[in-house]
Amino acid sequence: MNEALLEAHIVSNLIVAALLVGAALAFTAARRSVLWSRAGRELLRRRPIALVTILVFVMVALLDSVAWVGGGGTEDAIALEQSRPRSLIDRMFAPDFKEKSYSAPLADAEFYGGSKLEHPGTHLLGTDILGRDVLHLTLKGARVALLIGGLTSLIVIPLALLMGISAGYFGGRIDDIVFFVVSTLASIPSLLLLIALIMALGRGPVQVCIAMGVTGWVGFCRIVRGETFKLRELDYVQAARALGVSEIGIILRHILPNLMHLVVITFVLLFSGLVLSEAILSYLGIGIDGSWGQMIDQARDELARDPIIWWNLFAASTALFVLILSVNFVGDAVRDILDPKTLGGE
C-alpha cells in the first residue's frame, strides 16, 4: 500500500512536469502562428476575469499535484503525516491544522459542545465533521475536478475524432461498424452503464474517468461524423485530391483543422458536463474521493441539522459553480474567435 502511494505521487509529479513542458511548447508554437496568437490576445481582451479564474484553478490543481515525502514539518508534527507525500497545497497548511469536529468559519469554539479550538479564528471556511479545514479540502477539490474534466476529455475527444472521421470520411463498411457501436452504446441508459463500468473497473479516479470516457464519446462522434461527411464533399477537399494529396494528408490538413472549433466547443461543454456528472456519481456514492461532489454529498444531512451547517456545501458548490461558469465563458469566446468567418477581414 505504501509503495503504491509513493508511485502515485511520483507519477503525478512527472505529469505536472510534462504538462508544464507541453504548455510551454504550445505557447511558443502558438506565438509563431498568426491565427493562434491573435486568438489568444483576443481571448484575453474579451474574457480576462474568466481566464484568470481558470488559471487560478489550474495553478491550485498543479500545486496540489506536486508532492513529496517528509521535510518542512514543524517540531510537533504528527509522525504519520510526515511519512506521507504531501503536496505544495498541503504544505501551506500546518500538518496539525485540525480540529476534532465541526466549527463555523472563523469561530473560536467547536460548533457542538463549544469546547475551545486548537487554532481559534483561523479556519476561514470552518471545519468539517472530522475537523478538517474546509478551505484546504476545497482547494484540493480543484485537482480532482480538473483531473475528471481533463483526463476524460483526453479519452473522449481522440476516440470520437478517430471513430467519427473514419466513419464520415471513408463511409461504407467502416461507417456501418462505427454506427453500430454508437447506436448500441446510445441505446443503453448512460448512467446505468457508467455505474456498471465503475463497478467492473474499480473505484479509482482513473477508472472513473475511463468509465465516463467510454460512455461520453458517442454524442461527439455523431457530430464529427456528420461534419466530416459534409467537409468530405467540399471543393477544397476535392481540390486537394486533384492535387494528389493522400487520404491521410487530407484528413490531417483539411478535415481535422476544420473540426477544431467543434473540438473546442465540445471540450468546454464536456468539461462542465463531466465535472457535474461526477457530482451526481458522488451523490450515488461512487464518485472520486476528495471531489467537490463528495463534499456536497456529505453536506446532505448537514443541511437537515438545526442550526444548519452550511459552509461545507457553500465552499464546494461555489468552487464548482465558479469553475464551470468561467469555463463556459471562455469556451464561448474561444468558439467565436476561432471561427474563421468571424476573425474579421482586416
Place this chain on the structure above:
Amino acid sequence: MSVPVLRIDEVLTTFPGTDGRIPVVDRVSLEVAEGEVLALVGESGCGKSMTALSAMRLVPKPGRVDSGHIELCGRDVLGLSVNEMRAVRGRDAAMIFQEPMTSLNPVQTVGAQVVEAIRLHERISFEAARSRTLDLFEQVQIPDSEQRFDAYPHQLSGGLKQRVMIAMAVSMRPKLLIADEPTTALDVTIQAQIIELLRELQRELGTAILLITHDLGVVNELADRIAVMYAGRLIERGDRVDVLSNGAHPYTRGLLRSIPAHARRDQALSEIPGVVPSPREWPAGCRFSTRCDHVQERCHSEVPGVTTVAAGHTLHCFDVADEVAR
C-alpha cells in the same frame, strides 16, 4: 501531331441506380494534344465535369469508370496504383474548379496551401517552396504577393482566390490543366482577366488545357478545338471556327442561337425548349431526339453514326447526314 497529353477512348462512367448502373458519361472519346486548348461545351448536367473527373480518376463514389481507356501523358490512368495515380495528379495534370470561394481551405493561409501543393511533389524546404510560391503569385499577377502569402481565403476577393487556385494548379508545370468552369462564379470584368491570364500561362508554359464551360464567349476567347457534349455523349467536334460558325448539329445550332448578339438585338433571344433529361431518362437512339426540331422517326431508336462535315469536323446526326449525302 505528337503523343496527345490526354487521350480518352470509349469511356463509360456509371452510377448505381434502382435498376442497374446508369451511365453519366457514355462511351466518350476525345484527345487533347500538347499545348492545345480543347473546350468541352454543353449545358449543365451533360457529363462534362464527370468526363474530366474520369480522366483524373476522381469520380466520386459510388460512381466509377466501367470501361474504356484513358491515357494521361502516355500512362494508362486506369491501370495505375493509387499511389502512382496520386503522383500523376497535380504533377502531370492539375485541375481548377468552378468555385474559388470554397476551393481553398478556410483555416490555412493561402501561401501555406500553395507551399503544400509544391512540397507534395517535390522534396524542397519550406523556404524554397515559399519563394517559388511568391514567384507563382507574381506570375498569376497577384499584387502584394508578400502580404497575400499570409492571408486567409476569406480576406481575398473571388478573383484573387481563383488566381491562387491557378497558381497552385500550375505550380508543378503540368502538361495538362483541366479547368472546370473557371470563370462561371466570377463577375464579368474578372472573368476577362482570368481568361487573359489562362491564355498567357498557356502560351508561356505550353500547358494543354481542357476547358469545361457552357459559356461560348469564353470558348471563343481561348479554345483551339471544341467538343460539344449532350446527355453523356459527344455529339459534335471540330476546330473552333468550324464549330462556332458552321456548327451543324441541331443542339450546337441551338446553343449558338441562344448567345445574345448585337446583330439580333431586335429579335427575341431563342432558346432550346426543355431541359437536359436526367441520366435515367435518357432516350434510346439520339439523346437529343426529345428536344430536337429536326427529329426523324429513326432518331428515337437508332444512334446516329459519325458524319464528317469538313476536315476534323465531325458530328452525330441523321438530319445533317442526309443533307451531306444530298
